[in-house]
Amino acid sequence: xxxxxxxxxxxxxxxxxxxxxxxxxxxxxxxxxxxxxxxxxxxxxxxxxxxxxxxxxxxxxxxxxxxxxxxxxxxxxxxxxxxxxxxxxxxxxxxxxxxxxxxxxxxxxxxxxxxxxxxxxxxxxxxxxxxxxxxxxxxxxxxxxxxxxxxxxxxxxxxxxxxxxxxxxxxxxxxxxxxxxxxxxxxxxxxxxxxxxxxxxxxxxxxxxxxxxxxxxxxxxxxxxxxxxxxxxxxxxxxxxxxxxxxxxxxxxxxxxxxxxxxxxxxxxxxxxxxxxxxxxxxxxxxxxxxxxxxxxxxxxxxxxxxxxxxxxxxxxxxxxxxxxxxxxxxxxxxxxxxxxxxxxxxxxxxxxxxxxxxxxxxxxxxxxxxxxxxxxxxxxxxxxxxxxxxxxxxxxxxxxxxxxxxxxxxxxxxxxxxxxxxxxxxxxxxxxxxxxxxxxxxxxxxxxxxxxxxxxxxxxxxxxxxxxxxxxxxxxxxxxxxxxxxxxxxxxxxxxxxxxxxxxxxxxxxxxxxxxxxxxxxxxxxxx
Numbered sequence: 004x005x006x007x008x009x010x011x012x013x014x015x016x017x018x019x020x021x022x023x024x025x026x027x028x029x030x031x032x033x034x035x036x037x038x039x040x041x042x043x044x045x046x047x048x049x050x051x052x053x054x055x056x057x058x059x060x061x062x063x064x065x066x067x068x069x070x071x072x073x074x075x076x077x078x079x080x081x082x083x084x085x086x087x088x089x090x091x092x093x094x095x096x097x098x099x100x101x102x103x104x105x106x107x108x109x110x111x112x113x114x115x116x117x118x119x120x121x122x123x124x125x126x127x128x129x130x131x132x133x134x135x136x137x138x139x140x141x142x143x144x145x146x147x148x149x150x151x152x153x154x155x156x157x158x159x160x161x162x163x164x165x166x167x168x169x170x171x172x173x174x175x176x177x178x179x180x181x182x183x184x185x186x187x188x189x190x191x192x193x194x195x196x197x198x199x200x201x202x203x204x205x206x207x208x209x210x211x212x213x214x215x216x217x218x219x220x221x222x223x224x225x226x227x228x229x230x231x232x233x234x235x236x237x238x239x240x241x242x243x244x245x246x247x248x249x250x251x252x253x254x255x256x257x258x259x260x261x262x263x264x265x266x267x268x269x270x271x272x273x274x275x276x277x278x279x280x281x282x283x284x285x286x287x288x289x290x291x292x293x294x295x296x297x298x299x300x301x302x303x304x305x306x307x308x309x310x311x312x313x314x315x316x317x318x319x320x321x322x323x324x325x326x327x328x329x330x331x332x333x334x335x336x337x338x339x340x341x342x343x344x345x346x347x348x349x350x351x352x353x354x355x356x357x358x359x360x361x362x363x364x365x366x367x368x369x370x371x372x373x374x375x376x377x378x379x380x381x382x383x384x385x386x387x388x389x390x391x392x393x394x395x396x397x398x399x400x401x402x403x404x405x406x407x408x409x410x411x412x413x414x415x416x417x418x419x420x421x422x423x424x425x426x427x428x429x430x431x432x433x434x435x436x437x438x439x440x441x442x443x444x445x446x447x448x449x450x451x452x453x454x455x456x457x458x459x460x461x462x463x464x465x466x467x468x469x470x471x472x473x474x475x476x477x478x479x480x481x482x483x484x485x486x487x488x489x490x491x492x493x494x495x496x497x498x499x500x501x502x503x504x505x506x507x508x509x510x511x512x513x514x515x516x517x518x519x520x521x522x523x524x525x526x527x528x529x530x531x532x
Contacts, residue, residue, distance in 0.1 A: 072110060072332045072333040073186060073188065074110075074183075074332045074333060074334070075109075075110040075111045075332075075333045075334065075362065075439065076110070076111050076112045076115055076116060076186075076188060077181050077183070077186045077369070078362050078366045078367060078369065078442075079111055079116045079362075079366065079438065079439070079442055080115065080116050080119040080181050080186075080191075081178060081181045081366060081368070081369040082366040082442055083116065083119045083120040083122075083123040083124075084119070084123045084126075084172055084177060084178050085172075085365070085366065085368070086365075086366075087123075087124075087127060089441065089442065090120040090123045090124055091124065092441065093116065093117055093120045093438065094117070094120055094121065094124065096435060096436070097113070097117065097206065097438060098117045098120070098121070098199065098202060098203065098206070099202070099413045099416075101202065101297070101298065101299065101413075101417055102297070102298070102299060102417075102420055102424075102430065102432055103216075103218075103283075103299065103432060103433070103434055103435065104209070104214075104215065104216030104217070104283065104299060104300045104432055104433055104434040105206050105209040105299075105302075105434055106215065106217070106224040106225030106434035106435075106436060106437035106438070106440070107215060107224065107225030107226055107437055107439075108210070108225055108437055108438040108439040108440075109225070109226070109327070109329065109333070109336040109359055109439055110329060110333030110334075110336065110439065111438060111439045112188055112210075113206055113207070113209075113210065113438050114191075114203040114204075114206055114207045115188045115191045116438060117203060117206070118191040118192050118193070118194060118203070119177070119191060119192060121192070121194065121195050121199065122177060122192045123177075124406065125195070125406075126168075126172070126177075127402070127406070128402070128403065128406030128407075130164060130165075130168045130399075131398075131399040131400075131402040131403040131406055132399075132403045132406075133164055134161060134164055134165070134395060134396050134399035134403075135399045135400045135403045137157055137160055137161045137164065137396070138161070138396045138397070138399060138400065140153075140157050141154060141157040141158060141161070141396075144157065158392075161392055161396055162388060162389060162392045165388045165391065165392045165395055166384065166385060166388045169384055169387075169388055170376060170381075170384065173372060173376070173384075174372075174374070174375060174376055177192075178369065178372070179372075179374065181369050182369060182370075182372070183370065205298075205299055208302040208303075209302045211302070211303070212301075212302030212303035213276065213277060213278050213279060213302075213303045213304065213309065214278070214279045214281060214292065214300065214301055214302055214303055214304055215278060215279070215280050215281070215434065216281045216282075216283045216286060216292065216300040216432050216433045216434060217280060217281070217282065217283060217433040217434055218283045218284075218431050218432075218433030218434060218435050219433070219435070222280035222282070222321075223280070223338075223340060223355065223357050224433075224434050224435075224436060224437055224440075225359075225434070225436070225437025225438075225439060225440050226336070226338050226340075226357045226359060226437070226440070227336065227338070227357045227358045227359030227360060227440060227443065228357060228358055228359075228360065228445075229355060229356065229357050230356040230357060230358055230460075231355075231356045232353070232354060232355040232356065233353075233354050233492055234351065234352060234353045234354070235351075235352050235485070235488045235492075236349050236350070236351045236352070237349065237350060237475075237482075237484050237485050237488075238348055238349055238480075238481070238484075239252075239345070239348065239349060239350045239475070239480050240348045240480075241480065241481035242479060242480075242481060243476065243479045243480055243481050243482065244481075245479065247479055248479070249478055249479045249480045249481075250478035250479055251478075252474075252478055253314070254313050254314055254343050254344070254345040254350075255310045255313050255314065256474075257343050257345075257350075257471070257474055258277070258313060258324055258343060260470055260473075260474050261324060261341065261343075261467055261470045261471065261474070262275050262277075262324055263470075264466055264467075264469065264470035264473070265326055265463065265466055265467060265470070267466075268462060268463065268466055270328045270459055270462060270463070271328060271329065271330045272327075272328065272329035272330065273326070273327070273328050274326075274327050274329070275324065275325065275326050275327070276324075276325050276327075277309055277322060277323070277324055277325070278322070278323055278325045278340075279304060279309060279312060279320060279321070279322045279323075280320070280321055280322075280323065281300065281319060281320045281433075282318075282319035282320070282433065283300070283431040283432040283433020283434075284319075284429070284430075284431045284432075284433070285318075285319030285320070286300050286319075286432050287424065287428060287429070287430055287432070288428070291304060291308060292304070292320070293432065296424050296425070297421055297424060297425075299432070300432050309322055313343070314345070316342075316344060321342060322342070323340040323341060323342050324340070324341040324342070324343075325338060325339075325340050325341075326338065326339045326340075326341070326463050326467075328455075328459040328463070330452075330455050330459075331361065331452060331455075334361040334362060335358070335359070335360070335361055335447075335452050335455065335456065336358070336359040337356075337357075337358050337359075337455070337456045337459045337460060338356070338357045338358070338359075339354060339355070339356055339357075339460060339463045339464065339467070340354065340355045340357070341353070341354050341467055342354075352471065354464065354467070356460050358456050359439065359440060359443055360443045360444045360445060360446060360447060360448075361443065361444055361447070361448050361452065362442050362443055362444065363442060363443065363444050364444075364448075366442055461493060464492060464493055465489075465493050468485075468488075468489040468492065468493065469489075471485065472485055472486060472489065
């Protein structure tokens with residue numbers, strides 16, 4: 004049985020050893036938490052500024068803007084009405100989860116999308132209830148009325164139910180309000196209840212934070228597909244051409260210098276932030292990253308904690324300097340993650356490239372949707388629903404039952420999770436996926452998009468390495484080896500086994516390399532949404 008106490012501020016259940024409520028921050032009375040791992044900087048999270056950006060000496064804005072566009076949010080709101088699986092996944096894995104962190108969602112207002120997801124699922128539930136009733140009548144009316152005279156009428160009513168639902172979805176007020184000239188995030192539907200509203204408030208804090216708790220292999224959840232990575236090491240004790248003893252430096256000075264130099268780049272919507280990536284299975288018992296074991300990981304940490312982790316990174320918590328270039332109305336986000344690790348005599352540099360591809364084309368239909376259905380469009384929809392109605396009817400009873408719990412039986416799931424946390428003291432708090440990335444395609448949609456990503460990465464890498472060389476030269480450190488590495492990284496691209504140069508976007512290197520191709524069978528599928 005899970006052991007918990009109620010928060011005196013908001014009434015939410017918290018673990019008995021918690022020192023602070025994860026929802027409202029109210030201090031709690033109770034046993035002190037277990038000691039954190041070596042290197043802990045304190046016992047409670049501190050208030051910190053949001054992601055830091057630099058732009059030619061100007062004051063940094065409060066948060067990353069990702070270009071300031073609304074199109075990505077608008078498309079994803081429409082996706083909740085057009086894609087049942089996507090809407091259900093949003094609620095089950097993001098909105099209804101009280102313990103998991105939230106992955107990055109560049110150029111997307113996640114709470115607004117989640118509000119539309121709840122409305123879209125409520126509409127589907129109403130349709131499924133009506134179809135379930137019609138299915139029962141269709142199956143048992145021959146026995147009740149001693150004949151099949153009513154069966155055609157019931158099937159016709161079922162078809163009309165599906166058809167009217169599709170027409171009202173595409174041409175009703177919810178989807179029509181998402182058109183380019185009518186979309187207003189502030190006019191999003193209200194949350195269905197107070198509990199959902201509280202969780203959406205917690206989720207919104209992650210958009211202004213500097214911590215990502217991740218699950219699985221890649222820490223860069225939500226930032227797209229990793230393209231390539233490189234690393235280098237050079238001796239910081241080797242004197243430069245003028246001789247003498249190189250000056251010592253703090254690695255935080257290097258982060259600041261590189262960030263300032265990157266901020267002078269002329270790239271579209273270039274934004275820079277410092278972000279900490281924490282492995283989700285390591286945060287339990289560490290109050291720096293998890294204030295309440297029965298809550299979510301903290302969305303941000305203090306700058307002093309971030310600086311200390313730069314000096315002494317841990318196995319499960321590593322800070323990065325993240326550089327993002329947002330283009331095509333927020334549809335394309337190219338990122339480079341840099342990390343500097345200082346030892347007694349060496350400096351290690353790690354860089355990881357990621358790209359968040361444009362959204363799938365099917366989510367853009369809102370831009371081509373007419374205010375009223377045409378005769379041809381109505382005829383096509385009538386034909387499509389005629390074939391899909393039997394499948395939708397058969398699935399309706401199960402969907403109707405599950406639809407009574409808009410949070411997908413959250414009470415039962417939370418009870419099981421709380422037991423694992425309080426009894427086994429093991430739980431993965433990391434985000435599984437990103438709201439924006441889940442709806443993205445798997446490739447660039449335009450040649451210019453691919454060119455923009457490549458150019459942005461080259462310019463960012465070149466400026467970062469130039470800044471690194473400048474920093475080392477100013478402190479009398481030999482940079483001859485570093486200059487050679489810079490030329491290999493910036494100009495040669497990927498170096499395969501045996502010195503072969505590869506410039507293709509799809510590569511395999513080494514003697515045991517294999518390239519596999521997936522063929523997509525373009526077979527028309529029946530819409531059972």
